[in-house]
Amino acid sequence: xxxxxxxxxxxxxxxxxxxxxxxxxxxxxxxxxxxxxxxxxxxxxxxxxxxxxxxxxxxxxxxxxxxxxxxxxxxxxxxxxxxxxxxxxxxxxxxxxxxxxxxxxxxxxxxxxxxxxxxxxxxxxxxxxxxxxxxxxxxxxxxxxxxxxxxxxxxxxxxxxxxxxxxxxxxxxxxxxxxxxxxxxxxxxxxxxxxxxxxxxxxxxxxxxxxxxxxxxxxxxxxxxxxxxxxxxxxxxxxxxxxxxxxxxxxxxxxxxxxxxxxxxxxxxxxxxxxxxxxxxxxxxxxxxxxxxxxxxxxxxxxxxxxxxx
Amino acid sequence: xxxxxxxxxxxxxxxxxxxxxxxxxxxxxxxxxxxxxxxxxxxxxxxxxxxxxxxxxxxxxxxxxxxxxxxxxxxxxxxxxxxxxxxxxxxxxxxxxxxxxxxxxxxxxxxxxxxxxxxxxxxxxxxxxxxxxxxxxxxxxxxxxxxxxxxxxxxxxxxxxxxxxxxxxxxxxxxxxxxxxxxxxxxxxxxxxxxxxxxxxxxxxxxxxxxxxxxxxxxxxxxxxxxxxxxxxxxxxxxxxxxxxxxxxxxxxxxxxxxxxxxxxxxxxxxxxxxxxxxxxxxxxxxxxxxxxxxxxxxxxxxxxxxxxxxxxxxxxxxxxxxxxxxxxxxxxxxxxxxxxxxxxxxxxxxxxxxxxxxxxxxxxxxxxxxxxxxxxxxxxxxxxxx
Numbered sequence: 001x002x003x004x005x006x007x008x009x010x011x012x013x014x015x016x017x018x019x020x021x022x023x024x025x026x027x028x029x030x031x032x033x034x035x036x037x038x039x040x041x042x043x044x045x046x047x048x049x050x051x052x053x054x055x056x057x058x059x060x061x062x063x064x065x066x067x068x069x070x071x072x073x074x075x076x077x078x079x080x081x082x083x084x085x086x087x088x089x090x091x092x093x094x095x096x097x098x099x100x101x102x103x104x105x106x107x108x109x110x111x112x113x114x115x116x117x118x119x120x121x122x123x124x125x126x127x128x129x130x131x132x133x134x135x136x137x138x139x140x141x142x143x144x145x146x147x148x149x150x151x152x153x154x155x156x157x158x159x160x161x162x163x164x165x166x167x168x169x170x171x172x173x174x175x176x177x178x179x180x181x182x183x184x185x186x187x188x189x190x191x192x193x194x195x196x197x198x199x200x201x202x203x204x205x206x207x208x209x210x211x212x213x214x215x216x217x218x219x220x221x222x223x224x225x226x227x228x229x230x231x232x233x234x235x236x237x238x239x240x241x242x243x244x245x246x247x248x249x250x251x252x253x254x255x256x257x258x259x260x261x262x263x264x265x266x267x268x269x270x271x272x273x274x275x276x277x278x279x280x281x282x283x284x285x286x287x288x289x290x291x292x293x294x295x296x297x298x299x300x301x302x303x304x305x306x307x308x309x310x
Numbered sequence: 311x312x313x314x315x316x317x318x319x320x321x322x323x324x325x326x327x328x329x330x331x332x333x334x335x336x337x338x339x340x341x342x343x344x345x346x347x348x349x350x351x352x353x354x355x356x357x358x359x360x361x362x363x364x365x366x367x368x369x370x371x372x373x374x375x376x377x378x379x380x381x382x383x384x385x386x387x388x389x390x391x392x393x394x395x396x397x398x399x400x401x402x403x404x405x406x407x408x409x410x411x412x413x414x415x416x417x418x419x420x421x422x423x424x425x426x427x428x429x430x431x432x433x434x435x436x437x438x439x440x441x442x443x444x445x446x447x448x449x450x451x452x453x454x455x456x457x458x459x460x461x462x463x464x465x466x467x468x469x470x471x472x473x474x475x476x477x478x479x480x481x482x483x484x485x486x487x488x489x490x491x492x493x494x495x496x497x498x499x500x501x502x503x504x505x506x507x508x509x510x511x512x513x514x515x516x517x518x519x520x521x522x523x524x525x526x527x528x529x530x531x532x533x534x535x536x537x538x539x540x541x542x543x544x545x546x547x548x549x550x551x552x553x554x555x556x557x558x559x560x561x562x563x564x565x566x567x568x569x570x571x572x573x574x575x576x577x578x579x580x581x582x583x584x585x586x587x588x589x590x591x592x593x594x595x596x597x598x599x600x601x602x603x604x605x606x607x608x609x610x611x612x613x614x615x616x617x618x619x620x621x622x623x624x625x626x627x628x629x630x631x632x633x634x635x636x637x638x639x640x641x642x643x644x645x646x647x648x649x650x651x652x653x654x655x656x657x658x659x660x661x662x663x664x665x666x667x668x669x670x671x672x673x674x675x676x677x678x679x680x681x682x683x684x685x686x687x688x689x690x691x692x693x694x695x696x697x
Contacts, residue, residue, distance in 0.1 A: 001315050001319060001380050001605070002311065003311060003606045003608075003609050004606060006311070180691065184690070184692065192692050195694040200684075201678070201681040201682075205681070207623065211620075212599045213599070216598070218311065218602070222313050237595050292591050293588075296594045305386075305387040305389075305391045306388060308598065308602070308605065309313050
């Protein structure tokens with residue numbers, strides 16, 4: 001029993017975080033927003049880091065890592081508000097295709113020549129697809145109408161929900177940091193607004209929500225990796241906790257920014273819109289509450305103090 | 311990340327479970343906060359000690375089993391699974407004990423820890439004063455050096471367990487010229503010393519769990535001072551960290567409440583609102599989240615890390631979770647919520663629990679103070695007003 005990451009896992013997360021901080025800052029988000037949303041150079045950088053092969057078995061040319069590592073990276077993608085479909089391609093489609101034995105597309109995923117964003121019946125759209133365009137509130141999400149042959153595979157849904165939860169945690173982290181930085185700089189009534197308890201307490205409440213959503217995401221990643229009977233319950237728990245933390249943080253962050261938060265000029269809106277989008281993607285809040293309800297009140301998962309890791 | 315218990319850990323769980331099943335009182339004890347209930351709970355502490363379960367993480371020489379924090383969590387999970395009584399000595403074993411372990415001399419460890427583990431000496435805390443609540447650095451009670459004694463004068467309040475306990479600990483101003491956090495000293499004292507008057511405070515439920523303490527030139531040996539004169543604030547902060555951080559409220563407590571809440575929901579499903587139903591589901595989720603977080607903190611400490619201001623996050627989370635769960639239970643009970651005993655004569659433990667849960671966001675440092683600590687030390691927002 002050791003609910004911690006290994007040094008290698010932490011190093012991986014740190015290296016992705018630093019790479020994205022250095023190459024994918026807000027000026028990049030603004031350039032993409034103005035110039036077509038996608039940049040082959042950004043994608044190639046992610047491919048060169050090996051990130052497209054994280055979940056692909058070594059025998060198929062990948063790194064053979066697991067969902068815990070992928071979730072760690074997905075958090076960093078959320079933190080950077082990454083627009084390229086890395087999470088959908090490498091952490092949702094790739095493990096699903098491998099599980100299905102459909103390995104013909106895997107080499108293309110690893111070498112970066114194929115971006116595959118799987119269609120699932122739970123979503124009324126397809127991200128980065130080729131059908132008729134739909135417009136997302138998130139200016140960096142390219143949506144199209146859902147195809148008729150969307151999958152109903154619950155494993156695919158769980159992968160999408162887990163990775164959305166992980167991104168939401170990173171998005172919430174980023175929004176809390178932006179609001180905190182702003183509260184330190186913005187001065188009113190002769191002091192930084194962050195010195196007022198009315199501001200402090202709201203930001204502290206966001207931190208509580210985020211820090212107690214985070215381990216639920218790790219728990220879900222470990223459960224889905226292990227494939228236990230209750231993995232879907234843990235995934236729904238993670239999606240719910242991460243959604244609630246991110247939505248609380250989004251609403252708090254705009255409030256702390258005041259009128260500036262309502263402008264296009266302040267960067268916050270990119271993260272806030274991604275949070276809105278991912279909160280409903282891969283199963284709405286109501287969907288995941290219902291799955292949790294069926295387990296907890298329905299009695300399919302053992303509950304009580306002795307069942308922390310049931 | 312390894313989320314499986316080792317065979318040794320599984321065997322330990324089985325051992326704890328078997329002992330508790332054989333020893334936990336079949337009927338719930340009377341509340342700790344009256345003479346009769348206090349005596350029952352002290353007797354339970356001694357039963358626990360008889361099985362060598364007083365404080366499993368302590369070294370064997372001090373009455374423990376020398377176990378690690380994961381084994382402690384397993385013990386606690388089983389403890390709450392079994393519905394075992396509240397710990398009369400929680401101030402001692404969870405707060406003062408670890409503090410003595412960190413700051414005490416060898417002589418102090420040998421003198422104070424074994425009787426604590428055996429349940430022979432029950433401890434009360436004495437932090438707050440009438441003018442020093444959330445602002446603990448405003449403490450005025452004095453301890454004046456006189457040879458090899460301190461002479462203590464002043465008043466403490468909200469002193470948990472002090473109505474009936476044997477010994478107390480707190481911080482006192484030993485330097486009369488000092489202000490705020492300086493010049494304070496952490497002192498242990500016999501509550502039966504001449505010059506101490508205890509005035510039990512009737513709490514809102516009518517019982518008397520905590521007390522005011524009046525000190526009228528109480529002589530306490532200098533040997534009862536922990537970590538040296540003037541070090542009181544640092545020692546107290548470490549103690550408060552143990553309180554908020556890991557030990558005072560282990561996850562099993564809340565997982566047990568969440569499980570009972572699910573069972574209560576099933577009895578009231580026909581009349582419950584959809585919102586109450588979702589609150590029940592969320593209660594399970596939040597109790598689990600608290601458990602995962604605690605396992606993470608335990609693993610971090612076992613690897614040589616420590617818990618600092620993060621303790622404030624824990625305190626906010628568990629206290630507000632506890633209140634939310636009991637609020638939901640009151641809603642599910644509807645008109646029966648106000649009954650102290652149900653028609654069948656059984657005690658309405660949800661009502662008692664709800665009343666107690668209202669103290670959680672206040673004691674051990676109010677949640678407003680915890681949010682300030684979170685904002686200032688974890689988020690780095692500017693400090694204002696604290697000297």
